[in-house]
Amino acid sequence: MTPQNDPIRCEEALDLIEPYLDGELPPAEAARLRDHLEGCPACAAELALARRIQGSLRALPQPDCPPEVIARVVRAGRGEVVPFAAPAVSAGRRARAVRGRLAAAAAVAALAVGGGTLFLHLQQQREQEARPSQAEVAEATREARLALAYVGKVSRRAGLDVRDEVLQKRLVIPTARSLSRSLGDLQGPAGEPRKEL
């Protein structure tokens, strides 16, 4: 029998395969499906595949559903309002979570301390490598004194210049003017020397 002549079409047969395997089809419906499968190798292959999948799934270990969840589902099924609540965590699981957090924090802290120590170590190593010898420090000391001596020399020169300038303006020039006036009194008009004192 070909699928075209079968009173059950292939699409309908594929929909019936799952309930058939679960034993949920009425006997008459199941018989009609079997008739179709006998004449339709494609749908028969689908049935075989579905059987294999079902077998594999059944072979998997079934996880335990916590009794609180089952109770809540049952209460919800009865139409009761089930308030949301945080899942009850066992003391052991809580302790494991705390230990996990502490381990993570410890790992990060260790990383921070390790990184900082490594950084400081490398820094010290660099300074150690660049550390000058006693002779170099002595030479640098001489250079530093030389630089300060230059500061002294230049500022002394500037100070002397200022002093000279001040002396020139406040003492030498006024004294010269005063002297010149005095001499002018002694000399004749227009700077001519007096003929007699």
Next chain:
Amino acid sequence: MQRPLVLTLVLALVMSLLGAAGAAAQKLESQPGYLPIDQLNLFPVDKLSVEVNIEGPLLRMIAAATRQDDPGFSSVMAGLKSIRLQAFPLKGADAGAVKGRIGGAVRWLDAHGWVSSVKVRDKDQETYIYLKQSGEKVEGLTLLSFSPGDEAVLINIVGNIDPAQLGRLGQKFDLPQLQKVPAQGGAKKPE
């Protein structure tokens, strides 16, 4: 709960490492009293009669080495971050060009927040002392001197500076005596 804690710690780690790296990498160039001598290009470096470049760690070592014998000098050195000196002999050199470049440097200092402390122009001699101040603190000293027939000098000192103390120390040191010591490191013996 776990994620924010770890994130906080990771951030703290990154911040502490960045902070340490930043502190270590705090460059002399970023100091307020630093003078970009290379940029000013005052004197031809290969013709300097004296050149001194002393920076941070070496200055601390000088301070430590002289603590017993010369406590005043040691305390000055401990506060400094760098000492740079360039002396350029003017005998036989184009003194006019050098004088022009010193004038350019003075304009640069005026334009960059340096305060003129001493400005002496007498005949051909010129002396400028500039300070870089931060509030009451002096963080930089630049000294420019032009003395025809002798030499032109540039000094830049960075750090915690007491100009009066520097001047007093400078008077104490005998320049000709110091110049006689054969140079081994950065300082060149004057010709």
